[in-house]
Amino acid sequence: MEENPTAGLIDETSDIEIDYDEDGNPIAPPKKKEIDPLPPIDHSLIKYQSFEKNFYTPHNEISSLTVDKVIQLRKTLGLRVNGADLPYPVTSFAHFNFDDALMKIIRKSDYVQPTPIQSQAVPAALAGRDIIGIAKTGSGKTLAFVWPMLVHIMDQPELKEGDGPVGLILAPTRELSQQIYAEAKKFGKIYNLRVVCCYGGGSKWEQSKALEGGAEIIVGTPGRVIDLVKMSATNLTRVTFLVLDEADRMFNMGFEPQVRSICDHVRPDRQTLLFSATFKKKVEKLARDILTDPIRIVQGDIGEANTDVTQIMLVMPQSDKCQWLLDNLVQFTSTGSILVFVTKKLDAEQLASTLTVKEYEVLLLHGDMDQAERNKVITKFKKQEVNIMVATDVAARGLDIAHIRTVVNYDIARDIDTHTHRIGRTGRAGEKGTAFTLVTPKDYEFAGHLVRSLEGVGQEVPKPLLDLAMQSSWFRKSRFKGGKGKSVTA
Incomplete structure (x- = not known):
């Protein structure tokens, strides 16, 4: 494939977007020193070794399919x-033509068949293609890039x-980096x-020591990867397989120059x-700049809520929310774990405190906690030592815990994408889940987005x-275009 001459160039004219902190509050743009990117590099001065990236031979059962059957x-x-x-x-793991060692651990992991995103992305990645993957949370996308990466690495010369x-896998948060790291380590162990997992908040010295012996795979947040390259703890000269996971989230967090x-x-x-859950303008621009002749794979509608989640929207006064939660907690915890989303850290602390006073054991997760906390x-919640967690949006992405049966949006999300990701914390890996959203009269501007979210998955709108x-005037206008009273769902 020919080289992409615009790979990685910074677009100085890109739109300015508001960034948000981990509790969903708007923040001023970060200072230059906080996101100081790596300096430009002239690749023409570096002699790279050639490498192979096409390892895919279609299985006979797949290559013999007619075009109509593929459609x-x-x-x-x-x-x-x-x-x-x-x-x-x-349609089957056997169709990937993986070696016996990898197939054995896949079977041992109790995976029955590839998820939809895996069934298309793995053959494309094994064939050496660049990919734009747009998929809902819990879709199995991590293994869709980890498995082809392992095959790719095993064909390259040893370090x-x-x-x-x-x-190299870039992810927006420590939590997501750690989850990808766990999967990469589990399957990489067979070879x-x-x-090595590199993220801000962890010890820079420990991470640099871990890199000293050499690492075939680095999973990390953009800022920490840059730090480690600058201090010569590692370098990117040998990277031939690059993954950006949750690119939209990295942009929302202000990481564009670093990425x-x-x-x-x-x-x-x-x-x-x-990979991205949405394909907004900035992510689309990045994809054009850094990918060469990509295959675009969209699973479901972009921004679509998970159909395995039953959404229940309840309109009530602000003053009634706490009592409603108390009235229903026993019922919710009888079916599995419950995750309660609160927009602001102080409100999250207050709600957790109220529940504790009422003799419920509650965990609290917010952006001001250090990594060890x-x-x-998260470990306590995963082990089900405690099955109620109150969290700000720091937990809205990447938290992959199958036993969460109920999500409660105690406060509405700041945008519909965040709402989609919040409710995606339940209904994972084929399990059913329920998401309750408590809407107050002052939330009327956001209510229209919630209506569309329900209609998008064919659920009845209360x-x-x-x-x-x-x-809301914008919703009325979108609903009754032309003023004839005809309903239009956009």
């Missing part, structure tokens, strides 16, 4: 795919002393591959996979919510 299969899987020379989706990683500078430092002919809280949404 039907993608429709069944809820996939929309475009790009040149598209590989067919598969020499001083070499950096072959595979004796070393994986672009890292992409710019990796050789332009690498293989790049970009966060890990302790009349009180629709009545509240109709108080």
